[in-house]
């Protein structure tokens with residue numbers, strides 16, 4: 001796992017206090033569990049809550065942070081439990097060795113399941129995890145010589161240090177506290193930021209240099225790992241495991257727990273787990289009336305989810321946040337540093353060389369054998385009527401589409417077959433025609449993600465990235481609003497944040513897809529000035545835009561596309577007076593060059 005650091009200076013300031021409070025709270029809980037003599041019934045409930053919570057925190061990571069569904073958490077929980085059960089009882093292995101084996105097993109299973117299904121999204125991923133869950137259950141029930149079948153495994157002993165229920169409970173609470181801390185800190189680590197970026201916008205994440213596949217598989221594997229850990233602890237706690245404890249229904253219970261408590265925080269996991277374990281206990285007296293118990297239980301869950309869509313903890317923290325903002329926490333002012341850009345450093349006179357590039361969608365030749373090259377340090381415009389293949393060209397350049405034919409050379413490197421994040425690492429930066437920001441994050445967090453990729457030759461310590469992100473925001477004129485959520489910005493300013501995100505990544509070539517679209521005339525002037533400031537730093541720009549005033553103002557070279565083919569290429573005056581260009585534009589009213 002990547003190192004865990006803070007996001008914002010504000011978070012950095014409060015971190016020691018938060019950590020202190022956390023450690024104090026955890027110590028009290030562990031001390032209480034170790035010394036207070038609960039009756040066996042309460043001990044069991046607490047043991048179940050602690051071990052389940054560990055597994056539910058896995059879902060906080062995969063679902064809450066990374067936005068992936070996992071309907072097989074009970075299977076991972078069961079694999080961990082059976083590793084301890086079978087290992088200690090049938091093979092006489094040491095308890096800790098069994099936990100280790102269990103964790104390796106679930107990690108491998110989780111990574112395999114994640115890697116083999118990660119290309120599938122949403123419903124398909126849900127179906128595959130359900131299948132995995134069913135397979136695990138079937139094996140537990142039917143592979144009797146190994147698993148003991150439906151009878152399960154009994155007589156599981158605890159490790160020497162923690163033989164009493166009391167001591168073992170204290171141990172489980174300690175593990176829960178450590179896991180809770182790691183999950184709490186994860187969102188502000190580079191890995192956690194990558195997960196949140198993938199959840200918010202996969203395409204933008206990949207173009208910001210994040211390996212989306214690997215991030216998803218990692219999230220899935222962490223989820224499985226925590227599931228297995230919870231299960232292994234559970235087996236030691238209850239001394240008995242059987243297949244029905246780890247069925248699909250239990251996976252749904254795990255999912256309900258995390259949704260009920262709130263997916264955004266490990267506290268939500270504990271709250272949801274505690275509640276779903278306690279509600280049945282509270283309603284125990286209703287069990288004599290068949291059906292009534294389930295009806296009330298179901299109704300309670302539905303009501304909570306209905307009125308608290310972010311879960312109980314989400315609802316509470318919304319409340320405290322509102323209260324907190326009224327008490328007026330002063331925003332942190334960044335010391336204004338200048339934005340350093342790699343600019344024109346490099347050897348070859350051409351930053352980009354495109355040869356015979358084609359992209360066909362079935363019979364439609366969106367891009368059809370286009371060649372051009374972009375000179376280092378120049379502003380190069382790609383224009384053409386609507387539907388002429390400009391965005392498709394940019395998507396092929398940045399790796400979102402694989403080309404049907406042709407080659408792309410970036411700064412001397414053949415990037416034709418690289419995935420998007422590898423091209424970003426190689427020096428490509430881009431913005432989107434339809435804005436793609438990470439919508440649950442602040443402006444500065446968005447830009448930090450752009451700066452974080454391994455190809456960026458800047459310091460990766462958190463404070464350095466934070467300073468760089470703030471410098472990039474200041475460069476586009478939004479320095480004093482860095483800590484606001486991106487959704488609170490106007491459309492035009494969101495475009496600027498996208499440009500800042502790309503700049504922070506230190507590209508050698510910046511691709512801009514219609515940055516002026518949707519801007520009013522003042523904003524267009526500001527954008528023109530910004531583009532000139534970027535160009536003055538020596539950065540090479542390839543810009544698509546419809547606004548001919550802007551294009552002829554900033555570009556020194558223009559390539560024109562029509563029906564996916566290049567129809568002109570050269571300096572602005574000769575290109576815009578080229579008869580083919582005039583004819584192409586006469587046919588499409590909204591894109592008229594003049």
Ligand code: ADP
Pocket residue numbers: 361364366384385386387388389390391392393
């Ligand atoms: P421009 O950006 O120049 O307006 P585009 O590159 O977006 O044009 O589109 C070029 C052509 O390719 C259009 O006819 C468009 O409908 C088509 N096209 C773009 N993306 C796809 C896609 N994913 N699938 C099928 N057709 C597409």
Ligand code: MG
Pocket residue numbers: 390391392433
């Ligand atoms: Mg377009």
